[in-house]
Structures are given as structure tokens and as C-alpha cells.
Amino acid sequence: MSRPVDIVVAGLGNPEPQYATTRHNDYLANAMLSSQGENNAVKPVFYRRFDLTADIRDTIFSSKIENGSSSVTKSFRVILMKPLLNMNESGVSIKKVLRYYEITDMKKLIVVCDDLNALPGLLMIQGGGHLAALQGHKGIESIVNVLETTEFVRFRLGIGRPPNDSTTITQWVLGSFTKENREMDLFGHLLHLTTQALYDYSIHQDLKKIKKKYAQSKKLPNKLIEMESLIFPINLHGT
Numbered sequence: 001m002s003r004p005v006d007i008v009v010a011g012l013g014n015p016e017p018q019y020a021t022t023r024h025n026d027y028l029a030n031a032m033l034s035s036q037g038e039n040n041a042v043k044p045v046f047y048r049r050f051d052l053t054a055d056i057r058d059t060i061f062s063s064k065i066e067n068g069s070s071s072v073t074k075s076f077r078v079i080l081m082k083p084l085l086n087m088n089e090s091g092v093s094i095k096k097v098l099r100y101y102e103i104t105d106m107k108k109l110i111v112v113c114d115d116l117n118a119l120p121g122l123l124m125i126q127g128g129g130h131l132a133a134l135q136g137h138k139g140i141e142s143i144v145n146v147l148e149t150t151e152f153v154r155f156r157l158g159i160g161r162p163p164n165d166s167t168t169i170t171q172w173v174l175g176s177f178t179k180e181n182r183e184m185d186l187f188g189h190l191l192h193l194t195t196q197a198l199y200d201y202s203i204h205q206d207l208k209k210i211k212k213k214y215a216q217s218k219k220l221p222n223k224l225i226e227m228e229s230l231i232f233p234i235n236l237h238g239t
Contacts, residue, residue, distance in 0.1 A: 005101045005108070006076040007202045010094050012113040012139040014174075015084050020231060023114055023159045024087060024173040046082070048238035052100055053093040055082040055236065063203050076202045090139040091146030098147075107205075109152040110198065113139055114173065118158030121186035123193055125215040126154045127207050153207060155198065157190050177230060188227035189220065 013025035046055040057080040064071045079101060083093035098109065107127065115137075118124045128151050135141060144150055162172040177184040197214040204210070 003077050005079050005103060007108055007110060007205075008079045008081065008094075008097060008101065008103055009110045009112060009198060010081050010083065010090070010097075012083065012087060012090050012111060014087050015082070019174065021176040022174050023177060043233050043235040045235045045237065046080075048084070048236060050084075050238075052081075052096045053084045054097055055084065056080070056097070061199060061202055063199075065203065074203070078202055087139040088142055091142035091144070094143055095146050106147065106149050106151040107153065110155060110201070111140065111143060111152055112155045112157065112194065112198075113137060114159045115156035116159060116161050116169065116173070118156060118160070119218075120158050120160045120181075120183055121190050121220050122158040122218060123190060123197065123215050124154075124156040124158070125197070125207065125211040126156065127151070153201075155194055157187070157194060159187070182224060184227045184230060185224040186220070187230060189224055191230070 013019065014022070019025055044057055044059075046057045049056050059078055059080065060075050061078050062073060062075040064073050079097065081093070081097050083090045085093050094109070094111075098104075103109065115124055130150070140154065143152065159173070162169065167175075177187055179185075193214060197210055200213070201207070201210045
């Protein structure tokens with residue numbers, strides 16, 4: 001495509017198959033197509049770019065924007081990326097992708113990751129801030145260190161903390177979602193909420209508005225959709 005990129009969405013997660021169902025994975029990059037109402041029977045197409053150490057989906061979002069008594073259809077070029085490096089090296093992949101697509105405005109980068117400090121089912125949205133406030137998540141730390149900035153946007157998906165002292169943080173984030181306490185259903189709800197928030201942000205790019213609408217409510221729906229799986233198959237080319 002010749003048009004400039006409006007948004008880059010980076011879904012963080014360990015790429016190895018054994019981590020496919022864990023809390024430390026990049027479910028959102030696969031699930032994003034649902035935010036535009038695409039046919040769920042059609043797998044989203046990603047391209048494996050070894051030169052960028054990332055799987056890439058280059059797509060156009062379109063939306064009708066109300067303008068008084070009329071509406072205008074606008075389109076947005078969005079890059080969905082999934083680093084092929086481990087979580088702790090995420091920044092290397094993201095820097096390559098930003099350089100390739102000539103992105104210099106760090107506010108066009110949205111990083112989606114898990115968050116131990118948010119309860120399951122809740123979404124936290126942040127932008128900027130001091131380095132100290134971003135420490136604790138190895139993927140985020142890598143991005144800050146490589147890009148030398150904190151000005152990118154973070155969508156942090158709540159996974160909660162281990163239920164007891166016998167489970168370490170590493171065991172928890174590398175463990176799989178369970179049906180117990182409807183943990184899998186809560187995360188399915190969170191994926192849907194986050195894809196809506198990302199889609200709205202790609203249109204308005206108003207972080208305060210998106211945060212107020214999607215991240216300040218602590219109320220969960222009375223009825224959760226029962227999730228049998230959190231794996232969203234994709235059509236991958238270039239492997």
C-alpha cells in the first residue's frame with residue numbers, strides 16, 4: 001500500500017507453540033478482525049516477515065463518522081504485528097516494524113499486553129508516563145529500552161495475580177487460562193472490549209475519550225459468553 005500507516009498495534013506474547021494457550025500470549029492480534037464485523041469463517045491473513053522478526057497483517061479499517069445531519073466514511077491503515085522474538089525482546093521487533101513503515105510518532109504505536117495488576121476482565125489504557133511506572137512487565141521494559149521513549153500507548157489486559165503464594169509470577173503468566181472462576185470467559189469478554197476500544201481509537205485517536213469509555217468502568221456484564229477456546233486461527237503466509 002502506498003498510503004501512510006495510521007496505527008501500529010503490537011500484540012505481545014511468546015511465539016513458541018507451547019505458550020499458545022498461556023496468559024503471556026498475543027491473543028488480541030488474532031482476534032482484532034472481530035472489531036470490524038468481518039466474516040468469522042474467514043481467517044485473517046498474516047505474513048511472516050523474517051526481516052522484521054514479526055508476523056504482519058496490513059489492513060484497512062473503514063467507518064462512518066457522523067457530522068451533524070450527514071456522515072462521512074473514513075478509512076484507516078492499520079498494521080497488526082506479532083513479534084517473533086520472546087517477550088523480553090519485543091522492542092527489537094517493534095523497532096524494525098516502525099522503521100520499515102516510517103513511523104516516527106510514537107503515539108501511533110499501541111502495545112497490547114497482559115497486566116498482573118488489573119483484575120481479570122478489566123482493561124487499563126495508558127500513554128506516556130515515567131519509566132518507573134512501566135517497570136515490571138518485561139515486554140514493556142524491552143520496548144522502552146529499545147525505543148528510548150515511554151510515549152507509546154498501552155492497552156493492558158487484566159489477568160490478575162496468582163491466587164496463592166505457592167504459585168510464582170512466572171508460573172502464573174506462563175500458565176494456561178482455566179474454566180475455574182470463569183477466567184477464560186472473562187478474558188474472552190476482555191478481548192471483545194479491547195478490540196472495540198482499539199477500533200474506536202483508530203478512528204478518533206482521542207486517548208482520554210477511549211479511556212473514559214472503556215477503561216474506567218469496573219462493571220462486568222451479567223452474562224458472559226462461554227469460551228471454549230481463546231485460540232483464534234489465522235492464515236499465515238511466508239513460513
